[in-house]
Amino acid sequence: MESSILGKVSQLVRDIHCCNSCLGRQFGNLLSGLSNAKRGEALKILLLMDWENNYRLLTIDPPDSSSLLSKDFNIGSLSIQRFFPETQPVDLPCDICQDVLSSHKLKTLTTDALKALDEYEFSTFLVGSQFPPSIIDKEDTIRGTYNLEFGESIKSEFNREIGKRLQDQINYALVEFKAPDVVLTFDLINDQIKIKSNPLFILGRYRKFKRGIPQSKWFCRKCHGKGCKYCNFSGKMYQESVEEFISKPILSAAKGRASKFHGSGREDIDARMLGSGRPFVLEISEPKKRNLNFKLLERKINENAAGKVEIEIEGLTNRTKVRELKTRSSRNAKGYRVIISLKTPLKLGESESLSIEDEFSDLLIQQRTPLRVAHRRADKVRSRRINSFRIEKIEPHQLTVYIVCEGGLYVKELISGDEGRTQPNLSERLNITAEVTQLDVIEVFDDKNSL
Ligand SMILES: [Zn+2]
Ligand SMILES: [Zn+2]
Incomplete structure (x- = not known):
């Protein structure tokens, strides 16, 4: 050779x-x-x-x-x-x-x-x-x-x-x-x-001022989006969602094919999201435009959703950030203001009130999957910590508390006890049937505003 x-x-x-x-x-x-x-x-x-x-x-x-x-x-x-x-x-x-x-x-x-x-x-x-x-x-x-x-x-x-x-x-x-x-x-x-x-990832924070708006688009449970009598042919359970307010103008500006909304956790549909807002990443797949005018989009979204949702866009990010939001950030601490209705009138002296605050601060809570979500989630026990618990206002039939806790804690069940599935809980501690009537997320803590 x-x-x-x-x-x-x-x-x-x-x-x-x-x-x-x-x-x-x-x-x-x-x-x-x-x-x-x-x-x-x-x-x-x-x-x-x-x-x-x-x-x-x-x-x-x-x-x-x-x-x-x-x-x-x-x-x-x-x-x-x-x-x-x-x-x-x-x-x-x-x-x-x-x-x-x-x-x-x-x-x-x-x-x-x-x-x-x-x-x-x-x-x-x-x-x-x-x-x-x-x-x-x-x-x-x-x-x-x-x-x-x-x-x-x-x-x-x-x-x-x-x-x-x-x-x-x-x-x-x-x-x-x-x-x-x-x-x-x-x-x-x-x-x-x-x-x-490749997809665009846009990082921002949103606040939600109005109750009754879900975070993400919620397809009709009967027709799954096709449109039917039940959903008034909208294909959706709710006419508006935080996701749609944000994604529609951005998707059209980017001339993308589809969008996906990634929130750092989510609040209940009937909870407001206040304070400096909840971080989210909007993913736009197959965008044709990448040089987006975020200030303009922000204004457009906020005008259109005035009184309901308000956003702030921080800029472009990447897929790693989405994973971070989903894992780490979703367990980041959240601050809630909770209004609790009490079945029987409560008399709470100052020292008793202080002692409850003390007992519920820095406390690990064990929660079996709540009854209200048991139909769609596996029955497991979840441990989450309460960082601080403050009683803001005491009325005979109503209590206002401010709670800072680890993300993922079921707040409603912490109050009601969920038939004993959440331990410890406030209902049992007070020996009164207590229910959350209003819940607002006041703060989502992350790297930018940590505890
Ligand atoms: Zn050749
Ligand atoms: Zn339908």
Whole structure:
């Protein structure tokens, strides 16, 4: 087996009609700072010089290789024509790449890609490709046959070459591998360019001033969104939701396909969300616009939802933040103001009141899944801590308390006791049937405003 490069190359170009890129790529991992087309050209030049040297000394036949007469190698036909005037360039596609790597094809694909990208805003991109298996197999076979160890894959050459050409045209955007805004896939099997626009993640906080509005869109329980008599053909259980107030204007501004609302926990439908608000991330899938005017959107949303919901947009974030909201932040402490109605009148002296505050502060509560959600959640015991418990106002039939506790604590059950399923609970402590009549989330504590 021939081991010198020149030996391998002269066999290869005799057997296979290959373009400069495909020849150079077989040695693509040797040297740096030049393209495979340059590598291939250099090798062909060397072979050609070797031939001319021998021709002049020994008057041999023209070289037995169509690769030296390929369309992208004028030097070949021009040089050989000096001795064999009837020599013509060989107008055949490259045996390996079928001319996919020809400068003409790369240029056409770049133009097509720019056209396809026209409606997208992005600042980072990545190029990928799908090649016909026949091309990949052919190259593998050649590598084996000629014992070529330093070749680069055709995909990686193609992606790089197209990436370079695109980069030259799009000077505002950069190639990025980790989290590009858009991924272009050149499907060379079906001759298509596919664009995948990665989602936008928008971080904000919302406040909810009106009771009776759910956090997320709630599909009709009868028709599951199709629209029926029961839901007045809206497909929804509630006409409005925090999610819809926020997502509609943003989705349309971003020209996205769909949106997903991720809240850092959720308040009950009948609870208000006050204070500095609850963090959320709105995910927009397949956005076409990314340079959104958040101030304007914020104003639009707040005007439209006036008196019900108000938001503040902090800016763009990423998927990691969503996971954080779902896990860590959902257990972050929350502050609640709770109005409790008492079945029988309560007399609570100052020292007794102080002692209850003390008992319920820094206390671990064990809660079996509440009866009201038992139909949709597994029956488990959940432990959550109360950080502080303050009695704000005592009236004979009503108590107002301020509770700061770990996220996920069922506050209503902490008060009622939920037929003994929550322990300890306020009802039992007071020995009075107590129910929450109003609940407001006053604060959601996170990194920005911690306890
Ligand atoms: Zn080729
Ligand atoms: Zn319905």
